[in-house]
Amino acid sequence: MDTQKYVIRQISIFSENRPGRLAAIAHALGEEKINILAFSIAEANGFGVVRALVDHPEKAHDKLLSLGFNVAFTDVIAVKMKDQPGGLYEVAKILGDAGVNIEYSYAYSGKEGAVLILRVDMVEEAIQKIKTSGATLLERSVFH
Amino acid sequence: MFWDKKAETLKPDELRELQLKRLKKTLMQVQNVDFYRKLLSGAGVKASSVRTLDDIQKIPFTKKQDLRNGYPFGFFAVPLKKIVRIHTTSGTTGKPTVVGYTRKDLDAWSDLIARNMTMVGVGENDVFQNMVNYGMFTGGLGFHYGAEKIGMTVIPSATGNTKRQIEMIKDFGVTTIHCTPSYAMHLSEIAEEMNMSLESLRTGIFGAEPWSESVRRTLEKRLGVTAYDSYGLSELFGPGVAFECPERDGLHIWHDCFYVEIIDPKTGERVSDGERGELVVTPLVKEAMPLLRYRTGDITFLIEDGCLCRRGQKIARITGRSDDMLVIRGINVFPSQIEHVLLKIPEVGNQFMVYIDRINHLDEMTVEVEINREFFSGELADLAKLQKKVVKELHDALELRTTVKLVEPGSLPRFEGKAKRVIDRREAE
Numbered sequence: 219m220d221t222q223k224y225v226i227r228q229i230s231i232f233s234e235n236r237p238g239r240l241a242a243i244a245h246a247l248g249e250e251k252i253n254i255l256a257f258s259i260a261e262a263n264g265f266g267v268v269r270a271l272v273d274h275p276e277k278a279h280d281k282l283l284s285l286g287f288n289v290a291f292t293d294v295i296a297v298k299m300k301d302q303p304g305g306l307y308e309v310a311k312i313l314g315d316a317g318v319n320i321e322y323s324y325a326y327s328g329k330e331g332a333v334l335i336l337r338v339d340m341v342e343e344a345i346q347k348i349k350t351s352g353a354t355l356l357e358r359s360v361f362h
Numbered sequence: 363m364f365w366d367k368k369a370e371t372l373k374p375d376e377l378r379e380l381q382l383k384r385l386k387k388t389l390m391q392v393q394n395v396d397f398y399r400k401l402l403s404g405a406g407v408k409a410s411s412v413r414t415l416d417d418i419q420k421i422p423f424t425k426k427q428d429l430r431n432g433y434p435f436g437f438f439a440v441p442l443k444k445i446v447r448i449h450t451t452s453g454t455t456g457k458p459t460v461v462g463y464t465r466k467d468l469d470a471w472s473d474l475i476a477r478n479m480t481m482v483g484v485g486e487n488d489v490f491q492n493m494v495n496y497g498m499f500t501g502g503l504g505f506h507y508g509a510e511k512i513g514m515t516v517i518p519s520a521t522g523n524t525k526r527q528i529e530m531i532k533d534f535g536v537t538t539i540h541c542t543p544s545y546a547m548h549l550s551e552i553a554e555e556m557n558m559s560l561e562s563l564r565t566g567i568f569g570a571e572p573w574s575e576s577v578r579r580t581l582e583k584r585l586g587v588t589a590y591d592s593y594g595l596s597e598l599f600g601p602g603v604a605f606e607c608p609e610r611d612g613l614h615i616w617h618d619c620f621y622v623e624i625i626d627p628k629t630g631e632r633v634s635d636g637e638r639g640e641l642v643v644t645p646l647v648k649e650a651m652p653l654l655r656y657r658t659g660d661i662t663f664l665i666e667d668g669c670l671c672r673r674g675q676k677i678a679r680i681t682g683r684s685d686d687m688l689v690i691r692g693i694n695v696f697p698s699q700i701e702h703v704l705l706k707i708p709e710v711g712n713q714f715m716v717y718i719d720r721i722n723h724l725d726e727m728t729v730e731v732e733i734n735r736e737f738f739s740g741e742l743a744d745l746a747k748l749q750k751k752v753v754k755e756l757h758d759a760l761e762l763r764t765t766v767k768l769v770e771p772g773s774l775p776r777f778e779g780k781a782k783r784v785i786d787r788r789e790a791e
Contacts, residue, residue, distance in 0.1 A: 230740030232733060234769050260742045263749060264767045267742045286772050288733065290740035 221345040224355040225293050227275045228335070231268040232288035235261060243268055243282065250274075250281045256326035256335055269324070271296070271335055275361055294337050296356040297348055299325070301332040309334055309353060316347040365480035365512065366473065369618050370673050377674065381621055382415055384646035391652040394439040397432060398654065418621065418644065423630065423655045426459065429597065433457045437651050440464055445650055450498045451596045461500075461596045462650040468507065470647050471599040474616055475508020478605035481614070481671070482590050484538050484565055486513030491534075493527060493541035493549075494570070496520045500600025501570055505540050508602065514538070521545070524552045531560050538565040540592075543573035543581065550584035563587050569594065569601055572680055572698075576705060591679055597656055598645050604677055612665045612676030619647045622677070623655070624664055626694065627684035638663045638694065640684040641677065659684050661696055688784060690718060690725045695760055697783055700729060703759045709737040709748050713774040718786045725788065728765040729756065735771045 233239040240259070247254060247270075257270035272278045275291065282289045299305040306325075313320060313336075321337045333356060338344045348355055364370050372380065389409045392398035402408070407420050429437060437460075438445060446465050450458040463471070484490070490509045496502035496518060509516045517534060519527055521541075527549065530536065541549070546568055553560055563585055569592030578589045593613055594601035603620060604613035615622055621644040624633050633639040641658045661684055665676040682698035689695070697716060704710055711732035719726045731752060733745070745768060752766045777783075 228740075230738075232738050232745070232768075232770060234767075234773070262742055262746050265745060265769070267740065267745070269740075286770070288735055288738045288771055290738050292740040 219346065219349065221342050223357050223359065224295055224345050225341060226271065226296055226335075226356065226358050226361060227291045228294045228337075229270050229272060229275055229278050229282070230290050230292045231270070231282060233259075233266050233268050235264050235266050240268065242285075243270075243287065246281050246285055246287075247272065247278055250277055252278045252281070255328075256324060256333070258322075258324035260322065269322075271326075271361070273361055292337065293341060294335050295341065295344060295348075297334045297336065298354040298356065299332040299334050301327055305332060306334065309348070312347055312351045312353065313338065313344060316343060318344045318347065363480050363483055363485070365477040370477060370481075370614075370616075372618060372674070377617055378415060380618055381646060384618075385412065385415065385418065385621060385644065388644065388646055388648070388652045388654070391439050391649065392654060395437055395652070397428060397436060398652075401654075415621070418623075418655065419632070421654050423642065423657050424653050425657050426597075426659065429459045430457055432460075434460045435462070437653075438462050439652050440650050447503075449500045449503075449596055449600065451500075458498075459597065461599075463599075464649045466649050467599070467651075470619065471504060471602060472507040472511050474599065474602035474619065475505055476511045477616065478592065478602055479508060479512055479514070479538075479567075481605060481607050481673070482565060482567070482588075483608065484512075484514060488514050488537045488565070489517065489534055489562075490514040490538045490540070491517045491519050491527070491531060491536045493519050493521060493539060493545060500594070500596045501540070504594075504600040504602060505567075524549055525556065528553050528556060528558050528560070531563065532558060535562045536560075537562055538567070539563065539585075539587070540567040540569075542570050543568040543577055544571065546581050546585065547577070550581065554584070560585060566590065567592050572682070574701075574705065593660075593677075593680060595658060595660075597651075597653060598643055598658075599648070603643070607669060607671045607673060609670055612669070612678050614669070614671075614673045615675075615677050617674045620645055622664070624662070625657075627661075627687055628689060628694070633663075635664045636666050638678075638681070638696070641680075657684075661687070661698070686784070688716075688718060688727075688786065690727050690762060693760065693762055695727070695762065699759055700756065703755045704731060704752075707752060707755060709734050710752060710768075711771065711774075713776065714783060715774055716784045718784070718788055720788045726765065727762060728767060730767045730769050730774060732771045732774055733768050 253273045255271045260267045279289050297309050319339045323336045325334045405422050444464050445462040447463045449461050492505050494501040566587035566589045581589050590606045592601050592605050594603040604615035606613050623642040624639040625642050626633055627640040641660045641662050642655050644655050660680045661682040662677045662680050682696040686697050715730040717728040749766050756764050
């Protein structure tokens with residue numbers, strides 16, 4: 219199975235923890251007509267990392283870089299969930315049973331259902347297990 | 363290679379005996395200066411009350427401001443007709459400081475330069491281009507006469523017209539250069555632009571401003587030289603006070619001509635060997651302008667280990683100015699120490715800012731440092747690890763717990779000229 223097509227590039231942006239940083243990032247992406255599908259902020263001691271799943275990762279990366287932001291790509295996977303009670307459990311159980319550890323995760327719920335974005339320690343393993351269990355993974359090609 | 367082997371390798375007891383003899387002579391010489399007559403009588407010190415070298419501690423310090431107050435000739439201990447040259451130091455604030463030399467002073471000074479240059483292995487087979495200001499600045503004529511003394515072929519090129527400087531290095535087969543490290547950097551860049559390789563160069567002598575080990579590596583690579591640090595100040599003749607030997611691990615200061623003390627800049631008390639503090643020098647052979655316990659404002663420490671070259675005790679490369687020193691929870695901290703720590707951590711940049719606050723009656727130091735663009739992996743955990751690493755390295759170097767803030771690349775202020783990296787907010791309380 220070609221697992222690579224399910225590996226999605228999240229953009230990770232280093233940000234100081236002070237007012238206006240998220241606005242600056244969002245403004246830059248808006249200007250480039252880049253749509254943010256999902257995002258989260260992870261905070262540590264005085265700084266944070268903004269993680270975002272966008273429709274044009276390459277464009278977003280270059281734009282932010284040109285503005286002086288510190289940006290990196292991080293590989294994640296995205297699993298479709300049922301937008302109903304027990305939906306998250308189904309996906310989490312597959313990974314738990316397979317011994318795949320979730321480093322962090324965030325989710326969004328849209329017109330076409332809910333999507334769980336996962337950063338895991340064993341990407342290949344996770345993709346295989348999720349596929350064989352019958353759940354649906356979003357493909358990289360969804361993002362340009 | 364030695365220029366004056368006996369003087370350069372005196373045994374400790376011989377050295378002390380010579381220093382005491384010369385100190386006593388200096389005490390007689392300063393009697394010709396109003397300032398010192400008053401200073402000594404005010405402190406109740408007579409020439410006869412200095413019996414041992416340690417007795418020098420009874421004498422108050424002389425500061426830069428004292429010299430300024432003496433403008434123009436207040437510190438001359440000989441009549442003007444005996445003065446054969448005058449230099450001044452650049453006065454950044456107020457009047458410049460005037461220094462004068464008798465014929466004997468000029469001879470003693472060029473002798474020290476001769477020691478230094480012989481020590482790094484240059485001599486009459488070398489062609490020397492002296493690329494510093496030849497005007498009132500002591501670096502030009504100071505090196506010039508020392509280099510002539512050892513028989514080098516001297517090119518008094520002074521500063522400016524970098525392309526011409528490069529052509530001369532090539533056309534005259536220059537082996538040895540002297541300039542500021544920043545000018546050397548500029549020279550190497552222009553040479554690269556001109557597509558000129560400077561194959562004849564072997565030795566670079568750099569001084570008059572502080573420079574780091576990473577600058578040394580860069581200059582050595584770009585110019586193909588071995589780079590030596592040169593230290594001096596006009597009040598102590600000029601360049602030539604201390605110099606690196608081929609070991610390049612500290613600078614030999616010429617103890618037969620300069621009595622060295624290292625003090626805590628806040629208390630004025632001597633610190634122990636190996637401890638950092640301000641360099642205080644009593645020149646022992648100056649005739650026109652003798653000084654007692656002159657506070658250089660430069661921060662260094664005495665290196666305990668002896669040197670393979672058998673010369674006297676070394677001082678560490680200058681790591682800052684005493685005016686920049688901070689006292690945090692009773693511990694002396696120099697911004698240069700922080701810079702030194704950061705230079706060793708490739709994941710962070712070299713720019714930094716330090717903030718000092720008093721929180722619940724305790725001093726707290728916060729260091730802001732930029733993360734290096736290439737290092738960012740996108741993972742929060744890596745950043746947290748880096749933050750801890752910087753805290754630990756700073757703790758090891760300063761023996762102080764600090765708060766480290768990682769900030770975005772390019773976000774800290776860049777300074778042209780004198781950097782103002784420390785903001786002490788404790789007064790506001």
